[in-house]
Structure formats: C-alpha cells, structure tokens
Amino acid sequence: MRGGQRPALMWVAHRRATDLKRSDCLKRRRMSGKADMEYISIGTVRIAKTAALAPMAGVADTAFRTVMKEFGAAYCVGEMASIKGLCYSDRKTAELLSLTAGERPAAVQLFGCEPEFAAQAVEIAERYEPDIIDLNAGCPVPKVAGNGAGSALMKDPVLFGKMVTALVGAAHVPVTVKIRAGWDAEHINACEIAHIAEECGAAAVAVHARTKTQMYSGNADRNIISAVKQTVKIPVIGNGDVDSVEKCEAMYRETGCDLVMIGRGAYGNPWLFRDIGDFYAGRPAQSPPALDERLDVMRRHIELLVHCKGENVGMKEARAQAAFYLKGMQNAAKYRGMCGRLTKVDDLWELIDLIKSENDL
Template sequence: MKIGNVEIKGRTALAPMAGVTDRAFRELCVAFGASYVVGEMVSAKGISFNSERSKELMLLSENERPAAVQLFGSEPQTVAAAAVTAMEYKPDIIDINMGCPAPKISGNGAGSALMKNPDLCGKIVEAVCKAVDVPITVKIRKGWDDKSVNAVEVAKICEQAGASAITVHGRTREQFYSGKADLDIISEVKKAVNIPVIGNGDITNANDAAQMLEKTNCDMVMIGRGALGNPWIFREINAWLNDLRPMFPPSPAEKVTVILRHIQAMCDYKGEEIAMREARKHVGWYMKGFKNAAELRREAGYLKTYEELIELTKKAYECMSQSE
C-alpha cells in the first residue's frame, strides 16, 4: 500500500504510545517485522517553545523507516508551524493526533477533544498539508462518546482537507481502553473514504489481526498495547499474512537476548540513568506470564543499572526455562 507517495511494504504498524514507542522500541519492532512506525506524540506548542524534550521525541533513525512524527495541538497554524520544524528530522509522514483520551491532552482541546469539532479537524489538516510536502495522516477514535459517534464524518472531512490516510481506534474517548474495539466503525470509515484506512484496537495476536483485516477490509492494522513486552507480535502476524507456518512463542533464550538488546539500545540513546528508569516498565512487560513473574516484575521496578538488569535476566531465564 501507499500513504501518499510513501510505500509501505507490509500491513502491520506500531502505534504511537507516550513513554513507550521511543527510538529503541521502534527499531526493535521494525526488526521483528513492523512495516511502519509512529513515534511518541509531540506537542505542537512544545515545539514552538523550542522544547528540548520535543526535539528528542522527533529524532528518527534510518533503521526504523518508513516512520512518522506525530503532533498534537488544537490551533491550525501552531500545528502547521510545528510540522515545518518537524521536517528538520526528515519524517516520511506527519501524523496528527485526534484520538488521545488523556485528560491533560483532551482537556486542552487537543487529541480526542478535536472529534467534537469536525470543522476544526479539517482546518488543522488543511493547514499542515499546505505547510509541508510529506503525506499527512490522522489518528481518530470512534467519537467522543456513544452519543456522538462521528468517525465517518471526521474521516471524510480530513480526506477532503488533504489527509493521505486515516487510522481509526474503534473506541470512543469515553471508553478510554475499556470494553471492546468496534470493528464496524472501522469498516464504515473504510467504505466512506478513498484513502488508506488503518485499523487499531485490541490486536494481541495474529488471529486478532486476521479478524480486523477480514471484517473491516482495512488496509493495515496498527498494534499498540499488544506489542508491550512482545515485539514478536509483528513476526507472528506477518507469518499469518504470508501463509507461513505458525510462529512459536520466543524461547527463554531469545526473550532474554531481546530484553538485553532493547534496553542496551535505550542506554545508548538516553544514557544509563534515564534509560534504566524508563526500562523498568518494559522489563515488567517482558516478564509477564512466566513463573515467578510477580517477583521478577517487582525487582524490575527497582532497576538502576544495566548490570542489575543482566543479573535479573539470568534469574528470569531460569524461571522462564522452568515455565516451558
């Protein structure tokens, strides 16, 4: 498929997740078969204030392309100006967040709050399309709540304003991440627009991906929480898509190797102190489901050095081997 002039060689994408989808994790997911990745959302206002944190979030490497920088904001010209600055980091695509349910985002009129103002959604897309020459995409939700399900309306307005693709998370903002993602709304959006539609929500394995692709006819699936501690999910889905034999879960040895590889990359990019603090949650996710996992996750919550991680993975390897 193509998003504008950007070719996507596959049907699996990594969703943007604040505090999670940093460069190290994006590169890892690409290595396991993610066809397209979107970075952590970046504040358009933060960029306008020359925030160092915003600059860090926009950094992209050649090992993760095609990749998008995702922006959030509620003022068309501010978001457009941020997109111009983002182009210094050479993103393949600029994505606009119209789906984040977090109160600190939606409470300021950005993220999913934009779903309450479809005309403003269109104005933001139009302004950004005029400002930069890469494809502009939008990530939306089903609607603000069950009384205002308007994903189709917003998608059509964004397409008319120049968007090259739409990602639909099949929940309302009111639902946050509870309940089940609505595949019907994704299907409705797909029927209503002539640009690629990416389906998002509740994909935790190849069967979930197959169901979404088949029921919605969407062009690609986007995996978020299903990839936490599980970058292998892209390998699993791709095996199904390509009619290959089912992929077995990673062995204890592979799991430990990937944990160390992932966190080492974080240390390389951010320095050990910051990386190890942020790595605690990742290590906890990797440990999920194995013997003595609760104890291993508890220890992961206190990690301060990479050497401590090495010792923890040795213990984890023994536990994982026993759980096979």
C-alpha cells in the same frame, strides 16, 4: 550464562496460547501457499500490508520502535509532540521527533489545536525527515483533550478541518490523522471526521475504534472501522485490541481496512510482528520464543534504551519494559518485582543471570 548456547527451554506458559490455536481461516491461507506480500501506499510511502506499530507516548520510544521494526513491524508512528511546544523551541518536545534509520518508514505525530502554528511546527518536524506527519485527533488525556487538542478535535469538525488543511498545506510529506470512534456513545462521528480529513487532503486515517470517554475500557468496535472504510477512499488503518495473528486477520477481514495497527499487544512481544509477517508471507508459523531468546531480546531492548537515554533515565524506563517481557513466565511475579528495583545496567545482568540459573539455562 549471558547469551549462552544451552538448549532452549520452551516457553512454559506462553501467554498468547490463542496464537497457537490457528483458526480454520488461517490454516487455509497457509495451506494455499500464497506468498505474495501485499503493500499499501500512503501518499508516496509504500508499506507492507502486515501490521504497524501504534504511537504510544512514554512507551513506544526509539528503542521500542527499533525492536518492533526488527521483528517486522511494517510502519511505526513516534510519540506525540506538541505543535505549540515545537514552536516555542521546547528541546524535549523536539527530541520526540527523532527517527533512526531502522525505524523507517515512520511518522512523527503532532498534537495541537492552533492552525496558525501548524506551518512552523511542520517546518521544524520536517528537519527530522519523517516519512509521514500524523495529526493526533484521538488522545483522551486531560492535558491534551482538556485543551482542545487530541480527541477534542472530533468535537469541533471545523477546527479539525482547519488543522488538517494547515498541516497539509505546509508539509512536503503525506499527512495522516489518527482518530477515535467519537467523543462518546452519543457522538460517534468517525465517518464525518474521516470524510473531512480526506476532503482537506489527508493521505490516510487511522481509527482507534473506541470513544474518548471509553479511554481504553470495553472493546474496540470494528463496525466503526468498517463504516469509515466505506466512507472514504484514502487508506484506513484499523486499530484496537489486536494482540494475535487471529485478531489481526479478523480486523482485516471484518473491516476491509488497508492496514492494521497494534499498540498494547506489542508490549514485550515483538514476536507478534514476526508471526503476522510470517502469516502474510505464507511462511509456516514459528514456535513461540524460548526463554533464552526472550531474555536476549529484552536485554537488547534495554541496552538500546540506555544507549538512547543514558543509564539513569533508561534504567528507570527499563523497569516497565523488562516486566512486559517477563509477563506470563514461571515465577513472573518475583522477577517482575525485581524489575521495579532496576537502577543500573548491572542490575539487569544480575536479573537475567538469576532467571537463567533458576531455569537451567
């Protein structure tokens, strides 16, 4: 029953039960009937003050970003591309910069630590007509930080400033930076780095409120975002651990940030952007997606993936994406195990048919 019209089976064990438990603060906002959507400006780019999709290399590709934008992500950032790789005409690196109309407003993200290559990289990046160019100063992985780029730039504020200056000098669109709290607990310098970014002409700063050494462990420290917001005048984007409307609202309220950015909370859950959009537009909360809707969106996401990358690569990458959509449902372990064996588009049809038949859809 592909795309069948049978009555929807409600999502039995919806994994984000907390979304249903609206805090008093959320209720008050809805009941107030205030529906004026707010916007922020990054340079000349206007972005709804709801939630943006974070850059996630290997996950948030064109297909992922398109689906999240369809559900209301206000802005998205592409997968990081190497500044040097671009200058050495690496085709695969350049492909990371492609943006489709449905993803805008969108940034491309560059990483590197060679100011002398920045202008050429910007010239290449701008051929893809990004709305914004973002500098990655937060990536902790050894391949990047071990070579002086990503979060390692936070250990070298002078070089960081040179990178920002070089990018801003070459770009015809706003340049933003994405940073962490600092290198480690003894070297929390997000405020200093954000200040340098502002002085060097950056149009906004996104803060993932963990240190490099934390990687993704522990909790994001919202106090750091708050401190950065009090340090600079450019827009501050708050990032880390937002996976519900409540946490989005808390991020805005506790930090005063101008925009919230969501990464892992969007895995298999574009409805999070819908719910956040509804909340800030003053619309009533919608029910969590029924199982057939969830399967339909999963199918659309994977079809886009295959369209962008071909069946071979697309279906390999679809294994993780499909598993995200199935997380938390009845018999999830069995279905997720089957995701790991997806090879052809037909395998996906079979899986969807099986899930539907076992759930009376």
